[in-house]
Amino acid sequence: MSFPPSFLEELRSRLPLSEVAAKRIRLTRAGREYKACCPFHHEKTPSFYINDDKRFYHCFGCGAHGDIIGFVMHYDRLSFPEAIESLASLAGLAVPQDTPQERERYDQEKRLYLLMEKTTAWFEEQLFATSGREALHYLQGRGLTEEGMRRFHLGFAPQDAQLLIRRMTSEGFTPDEMLQVGLVKKAPDRPDHYSFFRNRVMFPVGDSRGRTVAFGGRVMGEGEPKYLNSPDHPLFHKGKLLYGLSRARQALSQGQPIIVVEGYMDVIALVENGYLGAVAPLGTALTEDQLMLLWKLLPPLDARDPSRDYSPILCFDGDGAGLKAAVRGVARALPLLTATQTVRVAYLPEGEDPDSLLKQSGKSGMQPVVDQAKNMIDVLWEQTIASRRLQTPEDRSAFTQALREKIKAIRDESLRRLYGEEIKNRLDALFERNKTVERAPAKAGFSKRVPPSGPIIARKGIGNPERIKEKLMLAVMINHPELFGEFGEEWLRISFVNADLEALRRHLVDLYAETEHDPLDAAALYRHLSGDAEQKKLEASLNDLLSDRTYVYGLFARPDRSTEEARKGWKSIWNKHLLERYQVDFEAAKKLYMEDPSDVNRVRFETLREQVRLLTDESVGRDELD
Numbered sequence: 001m002s003f004p005p006s007f008l009e010e011l012r013s014r015l016p017l018s019e020v021a022a023k024r025i026r027l028t029r030a031g032r033e034y035k036a037c038c039p040f041h042h043e044k045t046p047s048f049y050i051n052d053d054k055r056f057y058h059c060f061g062c063g064a065h066g067d068i069i070g071f072v073m074h075y076d077r078l079s080f081p082e083a084i085e086s087l088a089s090l091a092g093l094a095v096p097q098d099t100p101q102e103r104e105r106y107d108q109e110k111r112l113y114l115l116m117e118k119t120t121a122w123f124e125e126q127l128f129a130t131s132g133r134e135a136l137h138y139l140q141g142r143g144l145t146e147e148g149m150r151r152f153h154l155g156f157a158p159q160d161a162q163l164l165i166r167r168m169t170s171e172g173f174t175p176d177e178m179l180q181v182g183l184v185k186k187a188p189d190r191p192d193h194y195s196f197f198r199n200r201v202m203f204p205v206g207d208s209r210g211r212t213v214a215f216g217g218r219v220m221g222e223g224e225p226k227y228l229n230s231p232d233h234p235l236f237h238k239g240k241l242l243y244g245l246s247r248a249r250q251a252l253s254q255g256q257p258i259i260v261v262e263g264y265m266d267v268i269a270l271v272e273n274g275y276l277g278a279v280a281p282l283g284t285a286l287t288e289d290q291l292m293l294l295w296k297l298l299p300p301l302d303a304r305d306p307s308r309d310y311s312p313i314l315c316f317d318g319d320g321a322g323l324k325a326a327v328r329g330v331a332r333a334l335p336l337l338t339a340t341q342t343v344r345v346a347y348l349p350e351g352e353d354p355d356s357l358l359k360q361s362g363k364s365g366m367q368p369v370v371d372q373a374k375n376m377i378d379v380l381w382e383q384t385i386a387s388r389r390l391q392t393p394e395d396r397s398a399f400t401q402a403l404r405e406k407i408k409a410i411r412d413e414s415l416r417r418l419y420g421e422e423i424k425n426r427l428d429a430l431f432e433r434n435k436t437v438e439r440a441p442a443k444a445g446f447s448k449r450v451p452p453s454g455p456i457i458a459r460k461g462i463g464n465p466e467r468i469k470e471k472l473m474l475a476v477m478i479n480h481p482e483l484f485g486e487f488g489e490e491w492l493r494i495s496f497v498n499a500d501l502e503a504l505r506r507h508l509v510d511l512y513a514e515t516e517h518d519p520l521d522a523a524a525l526y527r528h529l530s531g532d533a534e535q536k537k538l539e540a541s542l543n544d545l546l547s548d549r550t551y552v553y554g555l556f557a558r559p560d561r562s563t564e565e566a567r568k569g570w571k572s573i574w575n576k577h578l579l580e581r582y583q584v585d586f587e588a589a590k591k592l593y594m595e596d597p598s599d600v601n602r603v604r605f606e607t608l609r610e611q612v613r614l615l616t617d618e619s620v621g622r623d624e625l626d
């Protein structure tokens with residue numbers, strides 16, 4: 001489509017660039033111009049200038065340069081015609097069309113948008129009318145304020161199947177137009193139309209520019225289907241849109257993450273609590289198109305703040321169904337991953353969805369979920385390792401193959417190679433660790449209280465997942481001494497393989513003994529350490545331990561986290577280690593029992609089998625996949 005130059009000129013003259021830009025970025029006046037931090041590359045001091053007289057913007061940092069149309073295209077990520085359309089509606093100008101057919105199609109489309117807008121307003125009106133009382137109570141019962149309902153233009157579709165049709169007819173729309181956008185249906189054997197949505201709470205679904213293009217209608221109380229969504233029509237394709245999309249770009253520019261959740265109510269609850277980037281698919285699982293749509297919102301690589309993770313967070317319920325959905329979501333995203341487009345995965349506490357979690361504990365309940373979103377590589381690793389045994393060469397081979405199989409799905413060649421390398425490093429570290437367990441080395445020089453068969457954990461360097469676990473456990477011990485009463489026995493029994501961490505653990509245990517469980521804190525431990533050169537090294541380890549370098553792997557270990565959170569985090573790691581140890585013992589007992597089926601060996605075998613089973617039940621919960 002081409003536009004007459006005179007029209008483009010009029011557009012430019014009607015809208016000052018600074019006015020349009022000010023709605024998107026923070027401008028400050030600088031003489032006859034405006035300046036800002038460039039939205040097109042990452043910078044801390046402004047080198048982006050707007051000159052309204054000359055009608056252009058220029059960045060002295062990255063060379064970005066253009067007029068108002070270019071700015072909107074670039075910033076809002078729109079095509080040229082889309083940018084024109086958006087600016088024209090802002091300026092109150094009609095977009096000239098090339099051919100009569102185009103003109104007609106454009107006019108028709110415009111009428112359909114208008115029909116959707118009027119219908120949204122009418123549904124909203126019904127919600128606050130007498131007939132909508134039940135719906136209003138229903139929404140209030142779900143914790144929504146009137147302000148919140150208005151913000152999302154929630155509405156009510158009355159039971160009477162003719163009301164909407166009568167109203168929209170009086171507004172000048174035809175039943176055929178209503179049929180086109182799925183507002184009404186028509187029985188094949190009857191001449192009249194009837195409303196598609198009846199006696200439902202209505203959620204208008206906006207397109208990327210916020211124009212209503214569809215509705216989701218929810219029954220109040222019981223009834224099927226729980227949600228009824230508009231069918232696809234010329235303005236709406238459910239697989240290519242997300243609920244909350246128009247807000248997501250704004251959220252990104254405010255430094256907030258995109259959070260993909262399951263339902264309308266989840267999005268609303270999140271936005272009401274300040275998470276503007278919440279979006280949800282429309283009654284289906286997340287599609288490739290929807291992922292692409294989200295990635296399209298992200299700024300180009302050179303405009304990104306390198307310290308910030310822009311990747312959308314796929315948020316799943318912590319129950320079995322949620323975990324299965326997470327596996328499917330990851331499988332859908334894998335082929336599409338590149339250096340600039342990836343996702344993270346976050347799990348909600350079991351039995352919660354964002355709506356219920358926020359109601360129960362507000363932002364302080366939700367923020368840890370967001371903060372602990374995991375990278376793809378970790379998710380992939382955890383999903384594959386979950387509930388697997390890794391004792392025999394066959395087990396390990398199967399595990400390795402399963403991982404390689406998953407990575408194959410990544411289409412981006414260089415990323416696939418990097419995933420391969422990372423997986424190889426992790427496998428090496430893991431199997432090295434397992435070897436250590438099998439050898440069960442005797443350890444000299446430990447405190448007498450430590451039996452030599454404590455769970456044996458890490459072996460080498462930073463980034464080793466086992467060293468990380470060891471650090472997390474120790475950080476909980478230091479930051480949450482109130483748990484000593486509960487875990488003291490385990491804290492005495494455990495032994496770490498990393499010498500520096502083990503030394504710190506022993507200092508801590510001595511300190512507990514000396515102070516007879518008086519209140520302890522990290523400062524007390526530092527005092528306990530001060531001394532010779534050996535201690536200096538430990539102090540360095542301690543500094544490293546009590547820092548984000550540790551907490552980044554498990555926020556529950558931080559001193560400012562609740563006891564409950566710390567307890568949960570510790571328990572899950574502890575259970576995994578016990579399980580690993582018992583599995584080794586169990587394999588040995590099994591072998592012994594098969595060679596010599598005596599009563600003693602049978603009891604030993606059965607006892608260990610039961611212990612492994614109990615621990616598996618306890619710790620798998622969220623890991624039970626496939």
Ligand SMILES: [Zn+2]
Pocket residue numbers: 038039040041048059060061062063064
């Ligand atoms: Zn720039």
